Amino acid sequence: xxxDTLVRFQNMDRRWIxxxxxxxxxxxxxxxxxxxxxxDERVQSLYDAVExxxxxxxxxxxxxxxxxxxxxxxxxxxxxxxxxLRKDVKFVAATLWPSSPPLVMPIFEELTAEYGKEYxxxxxxxxxxxxxxxxxxxxxxxxPETFPQDIKGNKIGDLAVTRGYKQAKDFAxxxxxxxxxxxxxxxxxxxxxxYDLSIASATTAVSGPDYIPFYKAGQLNxxxxxxxGSAQYELLVFPDGPPEGVRLLATQSVNVLNVGHAFIIILIxxxxxxxxxxxxxxxxx
Amino acid sequence: xxxxxxxxxxxSIFLTVCVLSFLYDDNPIYKLxxxxxxxxxxxxxxxxxxxxxxxxxxxxxxxxxxLGGFQRSLSxxxxxxxxxxFSKLVPKYSWLARIPIAFIVAAYAGVKLTGELNANxxxxxxxxxxxxxxxxxxxxxxxxxxxxxxVFSSLFLxxxxxxxxxxxxxxxxxxxxxxxxxxxxxxxxxxxxxxxxGYTVMGRISLAIGRAQEMLGLDRLPEQxxxxxxxxxxxxxxxxxxxxxxxxxRRQGDDYTPGN
Numbered sequence: 424x425x426x427d428t429l430v431r432f433q434n435m436d437r438r439w440i441x442x443x444x445x446x447x448x449x450x451x452x453x454x455x456x457x458x459x460x461x462x463d464e465r466v467q468s469l470y471d472a473v474e475x476x477x478x479x480x481x482x483x484x485x486x487x488x489x490x491x492x493x494x495x496x497x498x499x500x501x502x503x504x505x506x507x508l509r510k511d512v513k514f515v516a517a518t519l520w521p522s523s524p525p526l527v528m529p530i531f532e533e534l535t536a537e538y539g540k541e542y543x544x545x546x547x548x549x550x551x552x553x554x555x556x557x558x559x560x561x562x563x564x565x566x567p568e569t570f571p572q573d574i575k576g577n578k579i580g581d582l583a584v585t586r587g588y589k590q591a592k593d594f595a596x597x598x599x600x601x602x603x604x605x606x607x608x609x610x611x612x613x614x615x616x617x618y619d620l621s622i623a624s625a626t627t628a629v630s631g632p633d634y635i636p637f638y639k640a641g642q643l644n645x646x647x648x649x650x651x652g653s654a655q656y657e658l659l660v661f662p663d664g665p666p667e668g669v670r671l672l673a674t675q676s677v678n679v680l681n682v683g684h685a686f687i688i689i690l691i692x693x694x695x696x697x698x699x700x701x702x703x704x705x706x707x708x
Numbered sequence: 709x710x711x712x713x714x715x716x717x718x719x720s721i722f723l724t725v726c727v728l729s730f731l732y733d734d735n736p737i738y739k740l741x742x743x744x745x746x747x748x749x750x751x752x753x754x755x756x757x758x759x760x761x762x763x764x765x766x767x768x769x770x771x772x773x774x775l776g777g778f779q780r781s782l783s784x785x786x787x788x789x790x791x792x793x794f795s796k797l798v799p800k801y802s803w804l805a806r807i808p809i810a811f812i813v814a815a816y817a818g819v820k821l822t823g824e825l826n827a828n829x830x831x832x833x834x835x836x837x838x839x840x841x842x843x844x845x846x847x848x849x850x851x852x853x854x855x856x857x858x859v860f861s862s863l864f865l866x867x868x869x870x871x872x873x874x875x876x877x878x879x880x881x882x883x884x885x886x887x888x889x890x891x892x893x894x895x896x897x898x899x900x901x902x903x904x905x906g907y908t909v910m911g912r913i914s915l916a917i918g919r920a921q922e923m924l925g926l927d928r929l930p931e932q933x934x935x936x937x938x939x940x941x942x943x944x945x946x947x948x949x950x951x952x953x954x955x956x957x958r959r960q961g962d963d964y965t966p967g968n
Contacts, residue, residue: 438731438732441731444913444916445916448913448916448917448920449920449924452917452920452921452924452926453924463855464854464855491915493918494914494915494917494918494919494921495911495914495915495918521752521753521756521757521760522749522752550760551756551760552760553756553757553760553761554761556816556819556820556823557815557819560819571764609823611827612820612823612824612826612827612828613819613823613827615827616823616826616827616831617826627911628907628908628910628911628914629907629908629911631907632900632903632904632907636832636835639835640831640832640834640835642827642831648907649907649910649911649914650910650914650917651910668929670927670929672921672926672927675921675926676914676917676921679913679917679920680910680913680914680917683913683916683917684909684910684913687909687913
């Protein structure tokens, strides 16, 4: 490659990179391909932990994500609900993110209706609670006091599914779908150690590396990070492919992610070659 | 689907294209989407906080006749603290705001301290001293099946962690040995930053995939796609935004300087 070509490459208008990335994402979406992927140990642990919950038990779901993190976390959220509901596990859900209720409530309603579950008896949604870490601490100590009413205005004591579940430790497991602060980190710091809770977490790719030490230390019993984590969980929940009417969005997206990564890697390699060659040439001059 | 839902889906796609127009340059149609997003977010947040926090925790308690006089008067304290926060707006009395801020900082420090000490510091320090015998028995020197777990990784963790800590230990003289250790610490940090960068790139591409799925109608059921026609919405939105950008660019004439 000629030196002036490399110099031009280094000074290229960044909008060409945006365009290239757009094409790299669109092509595998329009012409899907299927590359195999393996299930990570952390996602397998999460799946196994949910698998071990006895039928009829109740878990606490903290759905702490927003529209911005939806592509990464909604596939996990849906697959996890399928997993719980088909195992006949009940759930009490809440959120610490104000933009979460309109996002998660329709999904709860859609999937519970699909499995014939009844609101109040098999599941309930307590809605949003502000207070961040203080709210998490309160969930650890006293849920009825923290959430006197559910999202529909029912008194929490009137719901069969919440009877006998006063504190976080009363639940078979805490499942936290976390897009950031407040989320998994705060659950671990505030209540996991104090009450020796079983917590599983699905988080965004950006937060993934921060939570791996929690998993390694046994503070989390499973961790799914980003879209690949969601895809792996989908694979475990639906090993024979999705049933009719179910879309495995993360599985569809993994190959798109691969092409996007390949594009970035090529740019990084070319950028480095251009940088070192031009620097060498400048030094010679 | 109702008409309003279909309109919402079209609006969502149009606003996505408006935001993506920033990749060309900062422009008024992007600003429109940005301001709309901020306004809606703040409005939504205010309503959520009012009905989720302010009303049940303060107003309802103040108005609740069933509560005793003492309990009701206790609720006046947070109300006074709220007003004190607003004293920041009057320079003469701004010092009053320090009192509620001190409460907030103290409460937060108290809550954070125990959690950080117990779950972050103690547990993580304990985990950074691996039991090599147990690791050897479970994984051997290196296990491909378990993403590289084994004695090698455990030793690398201990050495890398020690080197990182020594890199930031400025009291020791920087002799040759220290410089080598420090270099290894920097290398370990770079590996860690590289992994974080990789995950961040993955997260950002995932977001782009999410929007592209909506614009192409891949995240909806076929019957919904048949009603919304997301691909037509995308083409129409792109045409409007491109036409706007062309007109906007022409109006700027020779004064145009790329903003990003």
